[in-house]
Amino acid sequence: MEYDVVTLENNKDYIIFEALVYENNKYLILSNKEDNKDIVLRKVVEKDGKEYLNKLDNEKEFAEVMAFYAEKDKKEEENK
Numbered sequence: 001m002e003y004d005v006v007t008l009e010n011n012k013d014y015i016i017f018e019a020l021v022y023e024n025n026k027y028l029i030l031s032n033k034e035d036n037k038d039i040v041l042r043k044v045v046e047k048d049g050k051e052y053l054n055k056l057d058n059e060k061e062f063a064e065v066m067a068f069y070a071e072k073d074k075k076e077e078e079n080k
Contacts, residue, residue, distance in 0.1 A: 003015045003016065004016040005033060006028075006030065006053065008030070008040070008042075008053065012032055012033070012034070012038075013032075013033040013034070014030035014031060014032055014033060014040065015030065015031045015032075015033055016028055016029075016030060017029045017030060017031045017039070018069065020065065020068065020069055020072070022064070022065050022068045025043060025044075026043070026044040027041060027042065027043055027044065027065050028041070028042050028044060028053065029041055029069065030042060041056060041062060041065060041066065042054060042055065042056075043055075043056055043061075
């Protein structure tokens with residue numbers, strides 16, 4: 001199986017686990033390629049035609065996006 005992988009600022013490779021759009025913003029849930037317990041959330045920001053992955057500085061934004069993901073995942077499971 002092939003995965004999309006990105007290298008973050010810590011020079012570690014992360015697999016793109018899930019891409020989400022929440023309130024007109026794109027987010028990626030990433031899992032460390034070497035340690036699947038290391039999960040991070042990044043916001044995709046476009047600047048000068050290129051996409052960058054930014055850390056979330058706001059705990060409220062993090063909580064909202066993760067709640068949105070949990071609800072989305074729950075609905076997908078119910079529809080199986």
